[in-house]
Amino acid sequence: MSGSDELTRRRLLFGAAVVAGSVTLGACSSGGGGSSTGGGAKQSKAPTKRGSAPKPLAPPRQLKESPELAAQVKAGKLPALKDRLPEKPYVIPHYWAQTGKYGGTLRMASGSSNDAAIKEYMYGHSPLRWLNDGLTLGPGLAESWESNEDASVWTFHFRKGLKWSDGQKWTTDDIMFWWNDMVLNPEFGEGIPDEARSGKGTVAKFEAPDEYTLVITYDAPSPMVPDMIANWVNRGIAASWMEPKHYMKQFHPKYNKSVGKDWTTKFDEKRNTVFNPETPTMGGWQLATYSEGRATTWKRNPYYYVVDQAGNQLPYIDGLNFKVVDNIETRKLQIQSGQFDQVHGPFNSLTLGDISGLKRSQTKSGMKMLLWDSGSGTGSIFFFNQDYDEPAMRALIRKPEFRQALSLAYDRGEARKSIYFDTGIPTTGGYGPKTREFHRGNGPQEYKQWRESWVKFDPERAKSMLDKLGVVDKDGDGKREKPDGSKLVVRLNYPADIDTTGEHMKKNQLLKKSWDAIGIDTRLSPVAPTSFGDQWAQGKLMTTTAWETSTMSVAADMLWLMPMEPSRWASLQGQFYALRGTPDEKKQLDVDPYKRTPPRAAPEPGGPVDRLWKLADQVRVEVDQTKRDKLVWDMIRIHIDEGPFFMGVVANYPQIVLVKDGLRNVPTKEQTALGGLVNDWHHPTPAAYDPEAWFWDDPKAHV
Known part of the structure; x- marks a missing residue:
């Protein structure tokens, strides 16, 4: 997770990339309520499973609700609980989850009042969910799913009786509204998520034969569709996947001719679940109040479709209070003084350097520290823009030997010691060690090769490689020039609001030190945060230095493996890929690439x-896991031989999670399947661990 990213819907539009293979059951959870053929890719007359599907938990015999809602039912303000829940509620499967107590509120910090991190606490809009740190795929809004024999037609069966937070019925019409009136509407520009493209990249066909059935038809095998659908937090971070049609249609010109020309802006504002208290939600809590730049408060959703194994409707906790503290140092001081009840370290810029201070303040803060595995592939990252708009520098950036030399000149040992306190695994760059492909077949060896390919600190070899490229000091000023004799300056671009004491800035200073030492004029270059993304997409920025990689599967997240959208290591090529299969793909081909729109x-x-794209096209349609893994290794080999396309420091360093004494059902690292998987946005954390099941041992003390 980036320490600087404020993730938005459109930025991550194409984020749900193709995922590899079958699922396996982990030790920590079993499946949710309802039946599932999850992970299955083949079907004859009956669904055929390719991997182990979670065994469903039996629906609870008796349903219970919070005293707050029971009082509203008694007063005639709410329907009875059985009329608010679906016929088969989702049952949380975690073995470590105790039966809780209702009541109390939870105080948390936020970087802004419209923070994407808030959405990472709520998984309720997802048709399918990740379990066991991403090892298992389970049901969500959909209780079962299956495909035809070649995985070109997928059918999803949704729970009967689902309701939005305002009590209106949820149906597949809410998905078709999103698909027909937003995704396929060129005026709105919602964009086509990757799970809605076939293995050939063409757009799928969505059909809803009834209120609870969705059929997606592709023109080629698409075996990883369920895995892609489970990625991210839908209706918030990546693809929306649904909108409450009964509410949102009043802001859409197809249904309301009086909306103005700027309707898309207002539509986005009205659909935003952390901005508009009126928009219905399927999450456990719904927004109650919004105070821009100050706070948001959340109240229990009385129609939330999830229960615990004893039949208690979740959430246990009455409400959430997110306090906006935009200054990082102020936020840390407030954490230490005990003003918050749960702190997810990555969302609050906590690093390993904060551990000693947090431990010293434990008596005052009343918080215990849980160190979870990050699952990170890189730690703080560095990468060039392969599409930088200055031709001579772009040509140099695209030479593998140039990037390989800089990687060898990078003293990662010093960075590992000073930033990560000698934790994590030194890495050239790549994906994290928890990645599923790295745990089967030749996976461990392939990962080791990638991780160690250019990780050794060898400045003398680096200087020799630069000399052979003609990147030498031609004017005697102690700094190397480009092969054409022009000045060579490597600018380390980062958002100007970056935490100056955090890991990204410390890493940038060490990069500068390492590269200055071999004669590369390296300069720290802050950029206005509001324009960083646009400048990068246009090829105007040379580098990115405030991000990192993490994922559950190489094929699940090929965003780092190859350019798929404009925010990573080849911005213009990524944008070209994002428009594949759309009407805009063939437009403006006679215009200079940097002047296209x-x-x-x-x-x-x-x-x-070009070769990565072609291999990825094969990965997408390959149903056989072993063959698909082989194609993934072929892609990784390109990174080993012609990379690094991005450079890391260490993989899988720890992440800080703070929990107030008395807050229960927040799992420890030891209770999770793989030690936790904190950093990957595809595996939404804390949402994947069901915060709705958290509870206070003494709720009255936390009103």
């Missing part, structure tokens, strides 16, 4: 990006 460029024929 939006700027975009095809990869060099036969070049690494």
Whole structure:
């Protein structure tokens, strides 16, 4: 997770990339309520499973609710509980989850009042959910799913009786509203999520034969569709996947001719669950009050479709209070003084350097510290923009030997010691050690090769490689020039609001130190946060230095493996990929790539990006897991031989999670399947661990 990212819907539009293979049951959870053929990719007359599907938990015999809601039922303000829940509620499967107590509130910190991190606490809009740190795929809004024999037609069966937080019925019409009136509406520009594209990249066909059935038809095998649907937090971080049609249609010109020309802006504001208290939700809590720049408060959703194994409707906790503290140091002081009840370290810029201070303040804060595995593939990352708009520098950036030399000159040992306190695994860059492909077949060896490919600190070899490229000091000023003799300056671009004491800035200073030492003029270069994304997409920025990689599966998240959208290591090629299969794909081909709207460029024929795309197209349609893994290794080999396309420090360093004494059902690292998986947005954390099941041992003390 980036320490600087404020993730938005459109930025991550194309984020749900294709995922690899079958699921396996972990030790910590079993499946949710309802039946499931989850993970299955083949079907004859009956669904055929390719991997182990979670065994469903039996629906509870008796249903219970919070005293707060029971009082509203008694007063005639709410329907009875059985009329608010679906026929088969989702049952949380975690073995470590105790039966809780109702009541109390939870105080948490936020970087802004419209913070994407708030959405990471709520998994309620997802048709399918990740369990066991991403090892298992389970039901969500959908209780079962299956495909035809070649995985080109997927059918999802949703729970009967689902309701939005305002009591209105949820149906597949809410998905079709999103699909027909937003995704396929060129005026709105919602964009097509990757799970809605076939293995060939063409757009799928969505049909809803009835209120609880969705059929998605592709023109090619698409075996990883369920896994992609489980990724992210839907209706918030990545693809929306649904909107409450009964509420949102009043802001859409198809249903309301009086909306103005700028209707899309108002539509976005009205659909935002952390901005608009009126918009219905399927999450456990719904927004109650919004105070821009100050706070948001959340109240229990009386129609939430999830229960514990004893039949208690969740959430246990009455409400959430997110206090906005935009200054990082102020936020840390307030954490230490005990003003919050649960703190997810990555969302609050907590690093390993904060551990000693947090431990010293434990008596005052009343918080215990849980160190979870990050699952990170890199720690703080560095990468060049392969589509930088200055031709001579772009040509140098695209030479593997140049990037390999800089990687060898990077003293990661010093960075590991000073930033990560000698934790984590040194890495050139890549995906994390928890990635599923790295645990089967030749996976461990392939991962080791990638991780160690250019990780050794060898400045003398680096200087020799630069000399052979003609990157030498030609004017005697102690700094190397480009091969054409022009000045060579590597600018370390980062958002100007970055935490100056945090890991990204410390890493940037060490990069500068390492590269200055071999004659590379390296300069710290802050950029206005509001324009960083646009400048990067246009090729105007040379580097990105305030991000990191993490994932559950290489094929689940090929965003780092190859350019798929404009925010990573080849911005114009990524934008070109994002428009594949759309009407805009063939437009403006006679215009300079940097002057196109939006700027975009095809990869060099036969070049690494071109080959990565072609291999990825094969990955998408390959049903056989072993063959698919082999294609993934072929993609990784390009990174080993012609990378690094991004450079890391260490993989899988610990992350801080703070929990107030008396807050229960927050799992420890030891209770999770893989030690936790904190950093990957595809595996939404804390949402995947069901915060709705958290409870106070003494709720009255936390009103």
